[in-house]
Each structure stands twice: as structure tokens, then as C-alpha cells.
Amino acid sequence: MKKTKAIAILLIINIICLIMFSLNLNKVFAASQKIDNQISKIDEKKYPGIKNMIERLQKDHKNWKFKVLYTGLDWNTVIKEEAKHGRNLIGANQKNYSGNWLCKECEDNKKRYSGGNWVCVSTDAVEYMMDPRNSLYYEDVFQFLELSYDKSSTYDANIIKSILKNSFLDDGNLDKYITTIINRSKEKNVNPYYIAGKIIQEQGIKGGSTFKMKYIENDKITYYYNIFNINATGGTTSAIVSNALDWAKDKEWDTIEKCLIGGVDFIANGYITIGQDTMYFEKFDVIADTYYTHQYAQDVMYAQNQGEKLRRILEGINATEHAYTFVIPLYENMPRTACERPTSIRMNSNSANDSDNNSTNNNTNNNTENNTNGNASVNNNSMEVSYNLGDANNDGKINSGDLLLVKQYLLKVKKITDEKSLNAMDINKDKKINSGDLLLIKKHLLGTYKITK
Ligand SMILES: [Zn+2]
Structure with missing residues (x-):
């Protein structure tokens, strides 16, 4: 009897230690x-x-x-x-x-x-x-x-109004909605500008299929709102709407106001x-x-x-x-x-990239070709798109403009994601764009080196 009691006490101490330890651990991490x-x-x-x-x-x-x-x-x-x-x-x-x-x-x-x-x-x-x-x-x-809501900032209702103006919420009650958004955001510690932006992100200006959903039961029609598209997931549009409706119905979001309040809470709490x-x-x-x-x-x-x-x-x-x-x-x-x-193609050996992000020239039926000379081209049946080494800005010439662009890229003044430009900038084809490439463009412009394909 005594022994079991002792074991029980030991166990309890162990559990307390474990809890304290894990609390402590969390604290250490958080701190x-x-x-x-x-x-x-x-x-x-x-x-x-x-x-x-x-x-x-x-x-x-x-x-x-x-x-x-x-x-x-x-x-x-x-x-x-x-x-x-x-x-x-x-x-x-x-x-x-x-x-x-x-x-x-x-x-x-x-x-x-x-x-x-x-x-x-x-x-x-x-x-x-x-x-x-x-x-x-x-x-x-x-x-x-x-x-989150920055207590040291003041949030301007006019900015929120300018975001939501002419949207599906501009139905004569917009000022009321804005007050709701600002008050609830403050209460829940959320940036109200973000809430306003998110409404447009989720629904577009006109309002998508989950903005207002019809629910019929015993011939009684109820409208539910799910402006933030919460639980709007699924493989088909009808599945998405049905899941979003279930959520809104469960939360009793049968007015826009209720949905706005519940949506702010959801975003804040989650x-x-x-x-x-x-x-x-x-x-x-x-x-x-x-x-x-x-x-x-x-x-x-x-x-x-x-x-x-x-x-x-x-x-x-x-x-x-x-x-x-x-x-x-x-x-x-x-x-x-x-x-x-x-890179958008697998780089194992010396293959070069195809051009992407090239909205003006990209048609359907793109076939990627990798040429060993480092000049990649994309066949669009009717037209050919290719990059030229050194021509970083794709204007058909290698000049000071390209030198500047590479410099800016290396200094991180300019972000370049266009594959065509990135390929053109890797002059020595070492899969990196660095000072070595910059030097080669410089030398090319000085005439002491010639960039060839
Ligand atoms: Zn994986």
C-alpha cells in the first residue's frame, strides 16, 4: 500500500516536472x-x-x-x-x-x-x-x-473607403461596414487596411460566388455571406460554394455585418x-x-x-x-x-534555359530547345525567341545599359526574374551571375574581350 502511494507520488512529481519542463522550453523558444x-x-x-x-x-x-x-x-x-x-x-x-x-x-x-x-x-x-x-x-x-493593429498609428477611414468604393460592399451601407471593420479590427488587433484589401483580394470588386449564397429549407430562403472565403475549398466550384455555405450557415452569417465581424475574428484568431x-x-x-x-x-x-x-x-x-x-x-x-x-529547366550539365516571363512573345506550343552554344531558343512555330549573351535588357545590343543592369542586379538595387535576362547575364556560363560576368561585359565594352554566343 505504502509502496503504491510512493510510486503514485513519484509519478505525479514526474508529470509536474514534465509539464514545467515543457512550459519552460516553450518560454525559452518564445523568448x-x-x-x-x-x-x-x-x-x-x-x-x-x-x-x-x-x-x-x-x-x-x-x-x-x-x-x-x-x-x-x-x-x-x-x-x-x-x-x-x-x-x-x-x-x-x-x-x-x-x-x-x-x-x-x-x-x-x-x-x-x-x-x-x-x-x-x-x-x-x-x-x-x-x-x-x-x-x-x-x-x-x-x-x-x-x-496586427498598430496602436501608435491612426487608421484613416477614407483609405478604407477608397479601397472598398465601387465594390460589392458599396450598396448604400458602406460607411456602416467601414465602421464595423475599423472597430472590430481594433478590438481584435488586426490592421483594418489589411482587412479591406483582403476583402477585395478574396471577392474581387464585384463579389465572387461566396459573397452571397442562397440556402433553401422548407421553402424558406436565407442568404448567407462568406466574404473572406473561409472554408471555401474543394475540387469544383459547386463543392467550394457548398463548403463555404456550410461554414457561413454554421456561424449564422446571415447579414454582411455578422460576416465581417466573424471574418475579422477568424483572421485574427487563426x-x-x-x-x-x-x-x-x-x-x-x-x-x-x-x-x-x-x-x-x-x-x-x-x-x-x-x-x-x-x-x-x-x-x-x-x-x-x-x-x-x-x-x-x-x-x-x-x-x-x-x-x-x-532555373525553370533542370540544370545538370551545360544546358541553358528557356525564356520565360516573356509575355509579349510567349504563345502556346512552346518547345524548349537547349543549344550547346549557350544560346537557348523557344520555338513558337511562327517566331523564335532567343537571348543573346550580354544583352541583359533584351534590346538587341550590348552596351552600357546592360552593364548598368548587371551592376544594379548585383547590388540588389534591381530585382530581375526574367529568365531571358538572367541567361543573358551569365556571360561565362557558370550558372551564377557575379562580378566575373560584370567584368566580361566591361571588357567587351572596352574592346579587350569579345562576348560571343
Ligand atoms: Zn517532394
């Missing part, structure tokens, strides 16, 4: 993550390139504020976790995202994800998309927009209040406690695409230069330079 707004104090040796890129953005956009999150996470561990099969996907059969963008193992096994339309991406792709230095440009920075308060963090869960497992979407492009959509909405209403705050993640042991963009 190692630190938000800081002192950009000038970022250690260039530990986080190479970041400070310069942020300061350049600050210089060009005086109202913007920046913070960094010291994640305390080792870069290689992060990439290993995020590159697990199926964690990051990309739409199948996209020409621009093929080759080295894709996970070789899953490709070889013909493995598809998420209903068959998605494929697993490579470690290179994860690295490229996660490395903040590849997105610290005006074009891509909105994925870092702070989505991600923002637990620290995943940028689109980047919604996608790449490097936030303490959940680490890697709590992601809003599997699409590796999610943060970039959503950020770009929001930027375009803000551009459309001249609202990009307000006092926005951006939060940039910092990792330990990052590579010295930004991770490179994967």
Missing part, C-alpha cells in the same frame, strides 16, 4: 524571438545584406516603418523543415515553375498534391522564396506588411494573434510554438502573390505611401548572399 525596430543596429556580419536593403527602401518611402524579427532559428534547419515533401507546393504544369523549381523525388514518383493540381517544390525553391533578401524590393515587400502577423509568416511559419506546422496555404508563392495583389490594390488608389509597417524575418547562419532563383 529567443525578438522584434526590434532598430534597423541601424542589424549586424551586417550575422545578417548580410539585410540592413542595406531595408535602408534603401526607407530612403525611397519616407513614411514606411520597418521592424525585424530575430527568429532565433538556424537557416538550414528552417529550410530542412519547410522543404519536407508536401509542405510547399506550386501549381502543376506551369512553364515558369518547372525544372529546378520542383522536387525531384516527388516528380520522379509522379506525386501530386491537393487534388492533383499541385506539385512539391524543391529545396532551392523554398530557399529562394523564403530568403527575405529576394523580396526586399518595392515590388515584393508587401508580403511583410504588419497585419494567425495574427499568435504572431503570424505578416503574409510571409502566414505562409512560412517560423513563429514560436507552432513552428512550421501552422501555415495558411501550401502554395509556396502565397506570400508573394498575396503581397503583390495588395500592392496593386493600393497602387490603384494611390495609397502605397502611407505609414505602413513591415516586419522582416532574420535567421541565424544565413548564406552570405541571397539564395538564387531556381
